[in-house]
Amino acid sequence: MPAISRDEVAHLARLARLAVTDEELDVFAGQLDVILQSVARVGEVAADDIPPTSHAVPLTNVFREDVVRPGLSQQQALSGAPEAEDGRFRVPRILGEEQ
């Protein structure tokens, strides 16, 4: 029983907007399965007294004062945009989704 199925890989590829060919799906499904199974071995050594850890540093409550700081000008902000119009980033129309 593989840790991840070929269909799941196809679904993830779609969510990540990656065009993956059928041949690539076979390759990636196999590779991802190996990776997942390797990572799963960590679970074997995790004991009950070790809480799941998401952050390596023992810090909490790092806050910023609510004070305005200078940012970028409109011109700077748009300088790296492939296309801009009326001070805005211009993007191709978005199909199949509505926000």
Next chain:
Amino acid sequence: MTATAELMDYADVVARFDPVLGLEVHVELSTATKMFCGCANVFGGEPNSRVCPTCLGLPGALPVVNGKAVESAIRIGLALNCQIAEWCRFARKNYFYPDMPKNFQTSQYDEPIAYDGYLDVVLEDGEIFRVGIERAHMEEDTGKSLHVGGATGRIHGAEHSLLDYNRAGVPLIEIVTKPIVGAGERAPEVARAYVTALRDLLRALDVSDVRMDQGSLRCDANVSLMPKGAEEFGTRSETKNVNSLRSVERAVRYEMCRQGAVLAAGGTVVQETRHFDEATGSTSSGRRKETAEDYRYFPEPDLVPIAPAREWVEQLRTTLPELPWERRRRAQEEWGLSDAELRDLVNAGALELVAETVEAGAAPGEARSWWVSYLAQQANVRGVELGDLEITPAQVARVIALVAEGTLTNKLARQVVDGVLDGEGEPDEVVEKRGLKVVSDDSALLAAIDEALAANADVAEKIRSGKVAAAGAIVGAVMKATKGQADAKRVRELVLERCGQG
């Protein structure tokens, strides 16, 4: 766009089905800066003028949490009778859409900062309906897209889209109710009353400007129907773009009628996002909902967890304001208002303004009358909110005092208020500059009266012969001659005196 949906008669819907609601309200906080960067948090303005590497998602930029936003989130949670998490994290919600330049939204997933509360909502007839609060969590707003080429500014038919990221990263609190069951035929009213109560509460907390028209308070309405007596909820739809209190009520009602027709015809309700159309009051199908798994949430590695100290939480609890409905009840008692008078006051958004005017020394009746009639009218004429008029409660109180001491008539007082609204200065300055004092010098009045009596000899004769009602014509002439700056009552007394009827 699909054709107009079949609708079931509302009475039939509530006779056959029980509605279940779930309301998600997004509120933009009125902090000075954004959630994770120091860009100014201001509505509108030149597009992409309040952005930085962090809110644009440029490589290498790192977020830092706005402490004030966390404080607001905790205060909101406390006001909603929620538990405040001892420890919680941010999470990445991954999706590809150009309104989020990072390709994920920084949000909270299974560890909201506030959870398990309630809000008691007062319905129109005074009945109290308790709405359970599932959670309130912190996240960031998205940018604004402008769809170009489509007929309606919506995405259908658009050729391309233009993005403004000024709003991207603005602190947002999402407040989610528990399923609201048992409202029955009053479900649309409960939905509206809940959003109204929440808006009033957030305004009292002073955490947001709660402008539905500007999108700083937004509601998504989840609606489903289940056959009467059933236990299991039906499939829900989620209606977005509900931008006014009235629309909340209309959208819920419309969805109930639409789903009722679908179910009665043996169909199934599709779980989807629907778009509310203000103009027609109907909803139309949007995208199918992605499932939570599709967002691939995971703990945000760039932000450390938040663990609000209990002392801090308790200190914030002491900053909670009097709840709006308790405030109203107290005002009603103190000022001796009828239910209708209170409702007018609240609907006009004048309660706090009147309270401040009373505090500045005015009688409650006078203060209320000025704010709900003349000033409300002026706000309407000038196209601003009542509270945004260029007059302070203290200035209104001063005008009221000037009337009370006889310096101004009500008519003159309105001109003084106009002067203040037009930026001519304090009430006393306007009186001075416009020369608006009541002519209280009897000799000046008598001169005008004698002139009027001489000009209207026949009327004068009538008064002398005892027809005191005729005095009105002379009073009118005097008021005209003094440009309304005389006290009509005093003029009348003097006229009668002059004609031997005093």
